[in-house]
Amino acid sequence: MASGNRVFGTLKPIFHTFIFELTSHGKKFITFSMITILQVFLFNYLPFIIGSHLSGSLDWFYFEGTIYFVIILTFTICFFFSGIICSEYKDKTGLTILPLINKHELIIGKYLANLFLVIGIATIHYLTLILLGYNFYGEPVFYSWILSYGFSILYIVALGSIATFFSSFMSSPSSVFIVVFGFMYIGFDLLSQFVQAFYFDFEPFYSLAYISVIIPNILLQDFFTSRMYISVEGAIAVLLFYAISFFILALLLFTRREL
Amino acid sequence: MWRLKNMKNRKQMLLLFLGIILINNCLITILKANSNFTNGLELGTQIYEVKHFDEITWKNTVNFTKNPNHWFGGEANIVGAKSKLTIEGWYYTNFMTSVFFATFFYSNKTLSLFPIVKSYGYGETYINEYYSHYYTVCSYDYHYWPFTTGEFDIHPSYDMEHSMFMQNPQEFQPIFENYNEFAGIITNDTTLQSLNISFPFLTGDDFMWQFVMNRFVVGTPINDYLTTMLNVLESKNVTIQDNTLIFQRLGEQNYTVEVTYNKQGIMETFNVKNSEGYTIYKITSSYPKTVFFIIVGIIASSVLGIVILFVIKKNYVKDTTSNRKTKN
Numbered sequence: 001m002a003s004g005n006r007v008f009g010t011l012k013p014i015f016h017t018f019i020f021e022l023t024s025h026g027k028k029f030i031t032f033s034m035i036t037i038l039q040v041f042l043f044n045y046l047p048f049i050i051g052s053h054l055s056g057s058l059d060w061f062y063f064e065g066t067i068y069f070v071i072i073l074t075f076t077i078c079f080f081f082s083g084i085i086c087s088e089y090k091d092k093t094g095l096t097i098l099p100l101i102n103k104h105e106l107i108i109g110k111y112l113a114n115l116f117l118v119i120g121i122a123t124i125h126y127l128t129l130i131l132l133g134y135n136f137y138g139e140p141v142f143y144s145w146i147l148s149y150g151f152s153i154l155y156i157v158a159l160g161s162i163a164t165f166f167s168s169f170m171s172s173p174s175s176v177f178i179v180v181f182g183f184m185y186i187g188f189d190l191l192s193q194f195v196q197a198f199y200f201d202f203e204p205f206y207s208l209a210y211i212s213v214i215i216p217n218i219l220l221q222d223f224f225t226s227r228m229y230i231s232v233e234g235a236i237a238v239l240l241f242y243a244i245s246f247f248i249l250a251l252l253l254f255t256r257r258e259l
Numbered sequence: 260m261w262r263l264k265n266m267k268n269r270k271q272m273l274l275l276f277l278g279i280i281l282i283n284n285c286l287i288t289i290l291k292a293n294s295n296f297t298n299g300l301e302l303g304t305q306i307y308e309v310k311h312f313d314e315i316t317w318k319n320t321v322n323f324t325k326n327p328n329h330w331f332g333g334e335a336n337i338v339g340a341k342s343k344l345t346i347e348g349w350y351y352t353n354f355m356t357s358v359f360f361a362t363f364f365y366s367n368k369t370l371s372l373f374p375i376v377k378s379y380g381y382g383e384t385y386i387n388e389y390y391s392h393y394y395t396v397c398s399y400d401y402h403y404w405p406f407t408t409g410e411f412d413i414h415p416s417y418d419m420e421h422s423m424f425m426q427n428p429q430e431f432q433p434i435f436e437n438y439n440e441f442a443g444i445i446t447n448d449t450t451l452q453s454l455n456i457s458f459p460f461l462t463g464d465d466f467m468w469q470f471v472m473n474r475f476v477v478g479t480p481i482n483d484y485l486t487t488m489l490n491v492l493e494s495k496n497v498t499i500q501d502n503t504l505i506f507q508r509l510g511e512q513n514y515t516v517e518v519t520y521n522k523q524g525i526m527e528t529f530n531v532k533n534s535e536g537y538t539i540y541k542i543t544s545s546y547p548k549t550v551f552f553i554i555v556g557i558i559a560s561s562v563l564g565i566v567i568l569f570v571i572k573k574n575y576v577k578d579t580t581s582n583r584k585t586k587n
Contacts, residue, residue, distance in 0.1 A: 053348030054302050056419070057402075131554060131555075134551060136303050136345070139410075139547070
């Protein structure tokens with residue numbers, strides 16, 4: 001009974017933080033959802049209405065609809081997760097909140113809320129894409145989107161953890177945003193070029209930018225038969241490693257950070 | 260006063276200018292209507308389904324030995340079997356006569372004989388030399404899945420297929436005459452006669468049946484297009500009612516075939532009836548686009564409903580707060 005009360009006591013502040021974070025980011029969620037829907041319509045509906053040829057098959061239709069989505073997803077993750085910790089210090093809201101709530105409970109509640117919102121945006125993208133795919137190609141609905149969706153969620157968790165880590169010691173959300181976004185599209189690229197200068201054949205599994213390519217590629221029907229693509233087990237392992245290690249680091253840094 | 264007059268003059272000039280443009284456009288449309296038809300195709304999918312098949316009546320009326328899968332392939336003789344057609348895109352181009360012979364006139368048997376005929380000098384070069392005319396067509400690409408009772412594969416059975424429709428159906432007449440003349444040349448060639456090779460002569464009815472069974476697309480307006488085709492080909496046993504072609508045919512007994520076209524110009528329903536009007540075989544169509552628009556409509560209405568509720572609630576709270584303040 002006592003342990004039950006203790007668990008409830010821990011979960012209640014997390015739940016309240018979760019709800020508060022959801023409501024305070026409601027407008028951002030609506031904006032990014034509309035951007036996602038607009039992106040799908042601009043690339044996967046409008047060109048075909050005004051005269052472009054349809055993609056050869058449904059898997060290519062899904063693939064073409066998802067390549068640009070990965071960039072929008074990265075942007076969305078950076079936007080939502082960048083202020084997760086540093087905003088409490090920058091806006092001095094931590095002075096009010098932190099005496100009332102445990103730091104662990106605060107970061108978990110905020111992390112889960114932002115995760116929920118970004119996964120919601122990814123869900124809206126996939127549902128819109130499936131609907132448009134059905135409009136042009138009819139049945140059957142190609143179920144590989146579930147695999148791509150699963151990898152999107154892992155990617156969100158991993159990149160979200162990285163953004164949370166940077167947010168735990170940096171001063172403002174904008175600097176976290178720039179650092180994470182820059183790391184994704186410039187940092188990993190430079191690192192890969194440096195590594196490949198010495199080890200030409202080394203597959204850059206450390207690069208999240210390289211791993212993120214699995215999200216659209218897994219939609220192609222020849223993904224599992226062709227050797228061209230990244231291995232699924234390797235991608236899952238790397239993403240989980242990034243997610244867990246960076247979140248733990250963020251938790252440790254935040255616990256030690258003074259107001 | 261002078262300014263007002265000037266403004267009135269300018270308005271009149273503008274109206275006149277717009278009127279000229281409008282009239283010219285209407286004139287062009289009227290002039291074009293009789294000579295060219297438009298492309299009604301839309302990108303997307305159409306699903307055919309066999310809705311009814313009475314095998315015993317079919318054997319007694321249409322053909323004792325052959326069933327609908329000889330006409331449509333796959334499992335077209337099984338009720339519930341579905342076939343899928345996805346239009347991928349189109350473009351306008353010109354072709355010479357030989358292409359039209361191969362597309363519209365040659366049957367499968369003729370196509371199999373054509374390489375032999377070609378080796379005796381009656382190939383595309385010969386045809387284009389003697390029937391040297393270009394015709395404008397709308398050429399379209401499509402994917403096709405034949406009739407099946409199972410699930411459709413992601414990739415089509417017939418990938419990147421091409422077909423076309425004539426922009427001007429009146430041009431079927433010279434091509435039709437040219438074909439029959441060419442068939443006569445082939446049939447009368449003594450060398451080919453010794454090999455027992457001949458090309459069939461086609462009547463207007465034969466051509467229309469072949470046209471429909473190959474599921475060629477027609478231009479819009481559909482009724483005018485089909486009427487023009489029937490007139491130039493002098494079909495005797497084919498009539499038209501709205502967008503439906505009605506064939507009077509003789510198999511084991513007399514029967515009719517009704518082929519209805521949708522607004523895109525693609526075959527929508529196919530109905531075989533006996534002389535008493537009883538349906539022996541029926542194919543109908545459905546469009547995933549319809550489901551898409553219904554879902555989008557539901558989502559849009561829900562979002563609009565939520566927004567309206569939110570605005571009403573906000574206004575209600577505002578009114579209640581201001582009323583309380585007034586009372587205090």
